[in-house]
Amino acid sequence: MxxxxxxxxxxxxxxxxxxxxxxxxxxxxxxxxxxxxxxxxxxxxxxxxxxxxxxxxxxxLRVLVLDVPNQDVITYDNVSIKVNAVVYFRVIDPVKAIIEVEDFLYATSQLAQTTLRSVCGGVELDTILAHRDKINNEIQTILDEQTDPWGIKVISVEVKHIDLPQEMQRAMARQAEAERDRRAKVINAEGEFQASKRLSEAAEIISAHPQALQLRYLQTLVEMSSEGSTTIIPLPLDLLSLVKKPE
Structure with a gap:
């Protein structure tokens, strides 16, 4: 016992x-x-x-990764798109995370979805495509303010993918092609302008220094004779200068 x-x-x-x-x-x-x-x-x-x-x-207390599923968004310029994102956050106050909200993971997910739709719906499509960092920072700031009473710190938000309608993709492709054509024409015009400017400067130099024209004349003769298929008979430039136009 x-x-x-x-x-x-x-x-x-x-x-x-x-x-x-x-x-x-x-x-x-x-x-x-x-x-x-x-x-x-x-x-x-x-x-x-x-x-x-x-x-x-x-x-x-480790960093948690939250995948925000595709959200249907109508942008400020009335373009219908699908956007998804990823949110990185961590619990900094365990007591608040438990007693202030029933399920902080689910609550943060729902808040991230609504914030993503709200922010993307308030700007134009070009802003979303060209200034994605600005959209990320704005979403991160809003989420961080909303989740602070829950003891959660939102570290970063990244918009992953933007799904555009087919007609919008074709329109953007045409716009990009037109932009490339415009740039090519501008570059070509700029090249013609620079070439004409250089020719004008060369003409002024030759007119001020006749011996430069003589050197250029001899250089042209050398280039033509190097081809071998043309017979060159050099003439002094003084003889050419005696030729006058008939009155």
Whole structure:
């Protein structure tokens, strides 16, 4: 009988220790409720709970990744698109994350979806395509302000993909082609302008220095004679200057 009594006591102690001792990892915190009232966040390491009286809810302090599914959005210029995004956030106050909102993951997901639709619907399509960083920062700021009472810090928001209608893709392709043609014409016109400017400067130099025309004349003769298929008879430029137009 004494042996059996000691065994029962040992079993009770073991069961108590199993129920009372909890080990939390470095990135985990445990929000402890005692008789329904929160007494704070515990961890990391070894913590002791009073069985039946204490209840613990674990939360992770690591960065969480939330995938925002495709959202149907009508932009400010009445273009229908589909947009999805990814949100990076973490719990900075475990007590608030547990007692202020029922499910902070679900709540953050729903808030991210509505914010994505609201922000993208308030700007034009060109702004979404050309200034994606601005859209990301605006969404991140709104989410961070809304989730701060829940003890959550939104670190970053990235718009991943923008799905455009087929007719809009074709229109943008035509616009891009027209823009390339315009740039090519501008570059060509700029080249013609520079060439004419250089020719005008060369004409002024030659008119001011006649010997430059003589050198250019001799260089042209050398180039023509190097082809081998043309017979060149050089004439002095003085003879050419004696030729006058008939009156």
């Amino acid at each position: 004494p042996f059996s009594g000691v065994g029962i006591i040992i079993a009770i102690v073991v069961l108590f220790l199993v129920a009372a001792l909890k080990i939390l990892r470095e990135y985990e915190r445990g929000v402890v409720f005692r008789l329904g009232r929160v007494i704070g966040a515990k961890g990391p390491g070894l913590i002791i709970l009073i069985p039946i009286i204490d209840r613990m809810v674990k939360t992770s």
